[in-house]
Amino acid sequence: MTKASDRPRRSALYLPASNAKAIAKARTLPCDVVILDLEDAVAPEMKDEARAAAIAAVAEGGFGGREVAIRANGIDTPWGAEDLAAIAASGVDAVLVPKVNDAADIARYDAALASAHPGMQLWTMIETCASVANLPAIANCAAGGRLSLWIMGTNDLAKEMRAQLTPCRTPFLPFLTMAVAAARTGGIAILDGVCNEFRDIEAFSAEARQGLMFGFDGKSLIHPAQIEPCNAVFSPSQSDLAWAHSVIAAFALPENQGRGAIRVDGKMTELLHLEQAQRLVAVAGKIAGL
Numbered sequence: 001m002t003k004a005s006d007r008p009r010r011s012a013l014y015l016p017a018s019n020a021k022a023i024a025k026a027r028t029l030p031c032d033v034v035i036l037d038l039e040d041a042v043a044p045e046m047k048d049e050a051r052a053a054a055i056a057a058v059a060e061g062g063f064g065g066r067e068v069a070i071r072a073n074g075i076d077t078p079w080g081a082e083d084l085a086a087i088a089a090s091g092v093d094a095v096l097v098p099k100v101n102d103a104a105d106i107a108r109y110d111a112a113l114a115s116a117h118p119g120m121q122l123w124t125m126i127e128t129c130a131s132v133a134n135l136p137a138i139a140n141c142a143a144g145g146r147l148s149l150w151i152m153g154t155n156d157l158a159k160e161m162r163a164q165l166t167p168c169r170t171p172f173l174p175f176l177t178m179a180v181a182a183a184r185t186g187g188i189a190i191l192d193g194v195c196n197e198f199r200d201i202e203a204f205s206a207e208a209r210q211g212l213m214f215g216f217d218g219k220s221l222i223h224p225a226q227i228e229p230c231n232a233v234f235s236p237s238q239s240d241l242a243w244a245h246s247v248i249a250a251f252a253l254p255e256n257q258g259r260g261a262i263r264v265d266g267k268m269t270e271l272l273h274l275e276q277a278q279r280l281v282a283v284a285g286k287i288a289g290l
Helices: 019-026 043-062 081-088 103-112 130-131 135-140 153-163 170-186 203-216 224-235 237-253 271-288
Strands: 011-016 033-037 067-071 094-097 121-126 147-152 190-192 219-223 261-264 267-270
Touching: 011 019, 011 224, 019 033, 019 043, 033 043, 043 067, 043 081, 081 094, 081 103, 094 147, 103 121, 103 135, 121 130, 121 135, 130 153, 130 170, 130 271, 135 170, 135 219, 147 170, 153 170, 170 190, 190 203, 203 219, 203 224, 219 224, 237 261, 237 271, 267 271
Parallel strands: 011 033, 011 219, 033 067, 067 094, 094 121, 121 147, 147 190, 190 219
Antiparallel strands: 261 267
């Protein structure tokens, strides 16, 4: 199955599926991913209505090149089974599921989506203490299944740990590193958790830059004001691209054919840097094509 793991996912905006105006606006926003939320953003008495609205929005389309996911309620909740059945019958790109703890949970979700179209991806939240302890096993589930992306749920993780979610995110730094490393071993894309500071764009940008430093592919968002600064952080800069093109050009010179290390702009540059440069250029091209 195609994982679509190499497409740009710089910005993933959560929207309550019960809010028709928000969904309509999402069709015009420059985010890479739209997540129609049936879980945290929807009150219990609105769950059925939100589910119907999400399915209708997907059927109506109009999201352009944006990837569309629906976040279901957990499989063991009163709404989970109906959510998954409705989503499986839809044409949505992905279903995002919460509170995954281990590989057995992934197997249950894969089974629930057995009738879905072949390209439907399974995305999971990494937001419980148990999931952090089982990252390698969960990552292994990507082989042969629908699992293709993780999103960090730092708010829920903070609640379960009874930890403080400060701007520097000190208690969570080891888990962020572990999650990125495990995701890479499984060929899984991974997005950073939300930043609750939607009015303080500088604070948001600082957290996004921290996520980029850790190796995340992008970040999940709670407000449209966060989209443009997020896209800016997770897009290759002009200086990055200038470096990448110089490395690619240098390795392409006849005198450098077959060499594992060369000097570029006064610095020792190896084949691993060539691979990084080629990826940067490829990512920039895909972003330009959105």
